[in-house]
C-alpha cells in the first residue's frame with residue numbers, strides 16, 4: 302500500500318469511531334511511524350509503506366480510535382514557540398495556557414535577571430517558553446510528580462535551558478526555597494465531580510493529578526496562592542490559570558493574601574482563564 306491509501310484507510314477507521322479530525326490525525330500518525338514530518342507525507346503520497354510499518358500504524362490508529370490523544374501517541378506537542386516532549390504523565394500543553402506566557406513576557410519586557418518560580422511544572426512548557434525568550438531570566442520548577450520532573454528536564458535539555466533552571470520534587474505546601482520576582486502556575490482546578498464530564502480524550506487519558514481541584518475545584522489554587530504569597534518578593538508578579546467560573550472566588554482569595562489584581566484575561570473560547578496580580 303502507498304502512503305495515500307494507508308492514510309485514507311486509517312482515516313476511515315477513525316471516522317467510524319467518531320474522531321472528528323480523522324484525516325489530520327491519520328496523516329500525523331503515519332508521519333510518526335515513518336519518522337518524517339507531515340509535509341513529507343503529503344508530498345510523497347505514492348511512496349510504498351512496508352508491511353511492518355503498516356502494522357504499527359494500524360495499532361496506533363486503534364489506540365486513537367479509543368480516544369488516546371494524538372500528542373500521547375506521537376509524544377509531541379507544540380506550545381508557544383517550541384515542540385515539547387509529552388507522555389501521559391503530564392497534561393497536554395493547551396493553547397489557552399499560552400496566556401500565562403504572553404502575560405509573563407509582556408510584564409517583564411524591561412526586566413533583567415529575574416527569578417521565576419513555576420508551581421506544578423508538568424511538561425515544563427510554561428516556564429521553559431518564558432526562559433527560552435529571555436536569555437537572562439532564571440527559573441525554578443516544582444512538581445509533586447517525579448515523572449513530570451523527568452519530562453520537564455528532558456524538555457529543558459532539548460531547548461538548551463538546563464543551566465538556567467532547577468527542578469525540585471515537592472508538594473506546594475512544603476516548598477520554602479528562595480524569593481521570586483514572578484510566580485506562574487496552572488494548577489489542577491476542575492471540580493472532582495465534574496471530572497467525569499470532561500471530553501473523553503481528557504477524562505480517560507490525561508492525568509487526574511493535574512486536573513483534580515478537589516470538591517470545589519479550588520483546593521490546589523488555595524494552596525498555590527498561600528505559598529506564592531510567602532515566596533514572592535514585594536511588588537512581585539503572580540500569574541495564575543483558573544477555571545471558567547472561578548474568577549470572583551480567586552480574586553477574593555488573592556486579595557486576602559495581599560495581592561492587587563492587575564488584569565484578568567479570557568481564553569480563545571472567551572472564558573475567564575488567567576489572572577495577573579501583584580504582591581503589595
Ligand code: GLN
Nearest residue numbers: 487488489490491511512
Ligand atoms: N484547562 C484544562 C481542561 O480543561 C484543565 C487544566 C487544569 O486543571 N489546570 O482540561
